[in-house]
Amino acid sequence: MQPRNMSMSGVVDLAAVKAAGEAKQKAEQARAQAASQGGAPAAAGRLVLDVGEADFQLEVLERSAEVPVVIDFWADWCEPCKQLGPLLERLAEEYAGRFVLAKVDVEANQLLFQQFGVQSIPAVFAVVAGQALPLFQGAAPEAQIRQVLDQLIQVAEMQFGIVGAPVEPGAAGETAAPRPAGPHDAALSAAHDALDAGDLGGAMQAYKNVLADDPVNAEAKLGLAQAELLQRVQGMDAQAVRKAAADAPGEVKAQLDAADLDLVGGHVQDAFGRLIDMVKRTAGEDRDAARVRLLELFEVIGPDDPRVAAARTALSRALF
Numbered sequence: 001m002q003p004r005n006m007s008m009s010g011v012v013d014l015a016a017v018k019a020a021g022e023a024k025q026k027a028e029q030a031r032a033q034a035a036s037q038g039g040a041p042a043a044a045g046r047l048v049l050d051v052g053e054a055d056f057q058l059e060v061l062e063r064s065a066e067v068p069v070v071i072d073f074w075a076d077w078c079e080p081c082k083q084l085g086p087l088l089e090r091l092a093e094e095y096a097g098r099f100v101l102a103k104v105d106v107e108a109n110q111l112l113f114q115q116f117g118v119q120s121i122p123a124v125f126a127v128v129a130g131q132a133l134p135l136f137q138g139a140a141p142e143a144q145i146r147q148v149l150d151q152l153i154q155v156a157e158m159q160f161g162i163v164g165a166p167v168e169p170g171a172a173g174e175t176a177a178p179r180p181a182g183p184h185d186a187a188l189s190a191a192h193d194a195l196d197a198g199d200l201g202g203a204m205q206a207y208k209n210v211l212a213d214d215p216v217n218a219e220a221k222l223g224l225a226q227a228e229l230l231q232r233v234q235g236m237d238a239q240a241v242r243k244a245a246a247d248a249p250g251e252v253k254a255q256l257d258a259a260d261l262d263l264v265g266g267h268v269q270d271a272f273g274r275l276i277d278m279v280k281r282t283a284g285e286d287r288d289a290a291r292v293r294l295l296e297l298f299e300v301i302g303p304d305d306p307r308v309a310a311a312r313t314a315l316s317r318a319l320f
Contacts, residue, residue, distance in 0.1 A: 051102040064127040067164035068099040080139040225299035252286040272311040
């Protein structure tokens with residue numbers, strides 16, 4: 001489910017590496033400013049927020065540069081909401097600053113309800129560095145919710161450098177110890193800088209340098225996949241590509257290009273579906289090309305995204 005009419009397209013848009021660097025810088029500046037003032041970031045002292053349309057920009061979008069914001073869409077008449085809400089509030093306190101819970105009453109905030117494309121409540125989304133990510137619907141079991149929250153926190157740190165402001169329960173005024181620098185932070189920073197400057201070749205080489213030393217580095221794998229995608233779509237005539245794909249549904253090159261553009265535009269499921277359909281309808285080298293490109297796009301989105309998990313299942317069915 002994708003939010004509509006908002007400047008967010010899930011944790012997946014093609015400027016994600018650049019956004020990660022900017023978000024990380026903002027988060028570090030916010031933590032440094034809070035430390036200089038002798039306190040913790042505001043998120044550490046307010047773990048559960050009631051948010052509406054008037055303060056959504058400040059309390060959710062801007063705050064999401066410092067800490068993952070989990071949004072709980074609820075209503076007073078919704079019985080499952082009454083079960084889920086207190087659980088999320090308790091978990092927000094227990095996680096002690098690693099995420100902030102924003103509660104949105106859909107009766108009083110119909111515009112937000114519509115903008116996020118919510119179809120039923122309770123519905124839970126997250127916003128990280130201004131990017132919206134659907135999490136789950138309904139009153140899910142606590143164990144499942146914990147798993148989703150853990151994955152969210154991991155994605156926020158690995159893709160965007162956002163670690164929140166962890167504090168001990170009951171000690172919200174204390175600042176957390178700074179995260180020690182990783183062995184590849186300088187190389188990753190160089191890659192982000194190259195991407196900012198439009199040097200896609202330099203960015204890719206920098207990510208490859210990290211992966212040569214640390215083949216499982218998630219941030220470098222993500223950055224390389226996104227930089228390669230940016231390079232592939234550079235100079236494409238979107239209208240011509242889409243016409244070619246529509247006119248020649250069996251032409252694998254046309255479908256690969258269209259899938260790349262789908263992903264750039266935030267149409268993740270369209271991109272995945274297009275390539276899975278090609279895997280079903282082709283054989284030999286064409287089928288392998290569609291499969292490989294699909295796996296490359298999985299890297300762009302990240303393995304923890306539920307859309308990737310669903311597409312992997314569909315790909316397995318198409319192959320076997």
